[in-house]
Every structure is written in C-alpha cells, then in structure tokens.
Amino acid sequence: MSKDWTDFGITIPQGKTGEVATTCPQCSPHRKKQNVKCLSVNVDKGVWHCNHCDWRGTLKSGAEERSNPYAWTPKTYRKPEYRPEPQPESGSLVDWFAARGIPLEVVKRNRITIGKVYMPQLEEEVNAIRFPYYRAGEVVNIKSRDHRKNFRMETGAERILYGLDDCAGADVLIIVEGEIDKLSLEVAGFLNSVSVPDGAPSPKAKDYTSKFSFIEGAEDFLSGFQRIILAVDNDEPGKKLEEELARRLGRERCWMVQWPEGCKDANDVLVKRGRDTLRECIEQVRPYPVQGLFDVADFSPQIVRLYDNGHVSGAKTGWPCLDRFITFAPGQWSLVTGIPGSGKSEFIDALLVNLALAYGWTFAVFSPENYPLELHVQKLAEKFVGKPFFGRSRMDRTELDKAVRWVNERFTFMLPEADELTVDRILNLAKIAVRRKGIRGIVVDPWNEIDHNRPANLSETEYISQSLSKIRRFAREHDIHVWVVAHPAKLRKEKDEAGRMVYPVPTPYDVSGSAHWRNKADNAVTVHREIGSDDSMVQVHVQKVRFKTCGKPGVVELRYDYFTGRYSDPEGRTVRSIGGNDECPY
Known part of the structure; x- marks a missing residue:
C-alpha cells in the first residue's frame, strides 16, 4: 500500500x-x-x-536512515526550477534597476525577474527580485530580495559564486560583495566579476565559516586565476570579507580597490561618479600587502583601528586566571613543553575546545601520539560535553552525536604517510585546510614525531632554526596561530624546599636541540605537574610572551578533571607574575 x-x-x-x-x-x-x-x-x-x-x-x-551517522557522504543539492518569463520594457523592476544605474539590457542578459517568493523572515509570500545563479548554463540557486532588503537563497540548493559563467577564459577575476555590484561592473565593461553569495560577515561574528562555504566547490575555478581583485564594500564587514578572502585565496595574488571618498561600493561609484570613474577604480588597483615592504597606505585602516580602540589582545584561553598572563593572537606561534606525563596534549586539546567555543576557531591537528583518531575524538568530545565516554555518568547518545558533529565541524586531523612526515608536508596540508575550512590554528604534537632527516650540510641548530622560521612565516602569511609541542631534554632531579627529589620546571632552553626554541617562539608555555603531589593540580608556567598586548610571564594552577579532561580555574589559588607588577594593564 x-x-x-x-x-x-x-x-x-x-x-x-x-x-x-x-x-x-x-x-x-x-x-x-x-x-x-x-x-x-x-x-x-x-x-x-x-x-x-x-x-x-x-x-x-x-x-532516510543512515547506518553510520558520522560517515561522510557526498552532499546532494536541489536544483530549483527557474522560468525567466519575458519582462516588460517598463515597470517596477526596470525602474528599480534604473535608479541604480543598471540598464534594461543588463537585467535581461542576466535573466533577472520579479515574482512571488516565500520570505521566511516575514513568514509570508511577497514580491521579490530574483537573481538566478548559473553554472555551465544551469540554474544552481536563486537569491530573492524584497523591497525591505530581506534576502533568501533556495532551500537545499548549493551556494556558489554569482556570475561564474561570465568569467570563462578570463585571466583576472574580480570579486564583489553583492549582485548589484557585479551588474555595476558589467555596466563599466567588466564581465569577469563574481559576487559572493552571502555578503560579508558581521564585524561581531565569531563564527562565519558558513559565509565561505562556496570556496570548496569553487576550488578548481578559483585556482585558475593568477590575479584576483577584491572589490568589496568599504566598511567594517567589507574589510573583514576582504581579509578572509585574501587569507584563503593567497595574499600574493590578491589586489585591492580604493573607492572614491563618499562611495561605499561599486554601485555607489556608478550612481554617484559614473561608469568611467568605476572603470578607473578597477584599473588602478594596488597589490594586497604581503610579507615584505609596505607603504603606510597598506595598513592605514589598522592605524585608525588602533587609534580608536587601543591595543587588542589575543584570543582568551577560557581560564580567567591564565588570561591575565597569556592570550593567543593569529600570526604567532607558541612553544608548549613539559616533562612526560605532565599533560601537555590534554592542556592543548582543552585550550582548542575553549577557543572553538568562544571564537568559532577551527583547527588542523597533527598529533600522532593521539592515534587512533577515534580516541582523540573521544577526548575532544568529553571536553565539549563535560561528561566521560564511559562509566555511570557517561554522555548519552544524543550528547555523543552532538559532540561528534561539533568536532567534525571544528577539527581537521593531519596524518601524512610515514615517508612524508616532514615540516613541509604538514604545512602544505595546513595550507589546504586554510583554503577549504578557514582554519585559525595548527597543532604539531609532538615535534619529535616529525621526520627530521636534515641535509648533511646542516647542523641540528641550523636545521631547527630554518624549520621554526618556516613555521613563523606560515603563521604570519595565513594569519593563524601555531602551537608546537616539544619535549625537553633529559632532566636531573633536584631537591625542593621540603628536601624531596623532584624534576625542575623545564624552560624553553631545556627543549632538545637548540636555544632557537626560546629565541624564535612568540610565546613559551610549560605545563608542569609535580609527580607524587596532588595529580588534579597542574601548573601552567608562561615563560615568554613576545608582545605585551598578549600578556606577560607568570604562573597559574588549574584543576584537572581526569574523567572529562577539562581544566578549571580553581578559586582561592594564588596566581603570581614573574618580575614586575602583578596587574597586567592589557
């Protein structure tokens, strides 16, 4: 039946x-x-x-039932039906575009129509302008816009760049923020432009990965351009979009547009200054700043932000007592060390979970000591839920499903083949993760699991110096934070104040190989647990912070929960700084 x-x-x-x-x-x-x-x-x-x-x-x-709810399955998208009925030569649609400098022939060529559309924000059908998104001559999605500036894309349809088909065979690509800006560039004689489907992220948005979901599907298309012009809006969200596009697509091939005073975007220029001025703006672009030489004009927006807002610290750790001494900023790398069994990896995992929850950061993790990967996911899930995997108070299946999906969204695991365990290979994989997933952090845990077959003409000190320089350049070029976990050389026990024989707290100079670990790191942290004492108490020694806006040296104690892998900020515990006033002004 x-x-x-x-x-x-x-x-x-x-x-x-x-x-x-x-x-x-x-x-x-x-x-x-x-x-x-x-x-x-x-x-x-x-x-x-x-x-x-x-x-x-x-x-x-x-x-539909899935036998494995966590298994990756190819995404399937619905392709909407779109019948661009012939539009009248006059009327509200024509008038609306004419007021924005877009002539009827451009509207017709792009098959833009007006029709009844259900708008979820209003929970009713309204008249809306419909922009069809074509790829290879087929409608893949439709964006609808009503007169109140409510927008919607088609349910279940793929997010792609608007105007893909116009760029076939072009050497240069122009990226704008909205469909009207793409049409404005066509009026100025530039067909080789596309618009992002979802506009720019909010300046206050912590997690805006969904705004860039189009990149993965457009990877082959985007890789074909040696030069990409970023012609986005001249406002705070537009600058955030510009920075993220440049970070993912590669700053070395990106160029920036300077709009005239009083103009926010391409359509503004077209309406207020005319098509010739708009064309001049595109022809007079300047290269996006890369590592090297800069003019003040390259970073003038940052100067204004600094003047208006003062110094901005890095991302907070999630433990208030530790935040006083260290925060983690993009473009830096941190050394994490400690004797075996001190909890370095557990601390890093807990830190990443805190950063992901607070800021929406995503990470690429090289951690072969946490193999097999399902055990690493177990640890991250326990920290996310706050319950253990096993035992009486274990997380239930609903909590497990939520945790695993969250870990899948926030973490990518790097595990190259045995013959490719090199610094270069790990950084190449991380570069792919930056482009595809917009990762904000990389973990290398531990350093000694990498294949360090250095050239015969390099000493160990020279090799470490060159490798750490590569990591620092990568962090700066891609605006991410890198954590490197490295073990100290063998330490001798010393007598403490009570006369017990204990291991001293390792310093960056104790890390095996070279003093470059201390010299080149932006931050240096030691995770230390006194063997034989209260195992639930872990000391975090912040031994170096290069930039005072991110913190200062100091020591804190965190309480460790063995069953959930979480760390807490224990009340009543002393916190001390190293050298100088205990109060950090930043």
Missing part, C-alpha cells in the same frame, strides 16, 4: 504541485520560530528535505 504525505506528518496545501515549502514535523515543533517553512517538498517527485535538521526521504522509500 502506497503512503502519502500524512503518513510522515508532512502537511501539503490542497491542490499544490511542484516545489512546496512547509514546516518540518521533525524539528519545527521544537524551534523558537515554529512557523518557519524549512521543509522543501517536491510534490511531483514525492521527495522532501529539511534545510534545518537535514531530515529527508521519499514517499516510496520512507525517511
């Missing part, structure tokens, strides 16, 4: 055919906005997909 929509709790208005948007019986009752129509249904084909909870299925086969 064949099933109908009511068997699955799906409500379809009577007489509706084709594509229908409705509420999802799986997630809508549990959401704040219960009336948002997040379920996309094709009545004719008998299939459905929820854009919110990913529930999907068919009338023939029923709801």
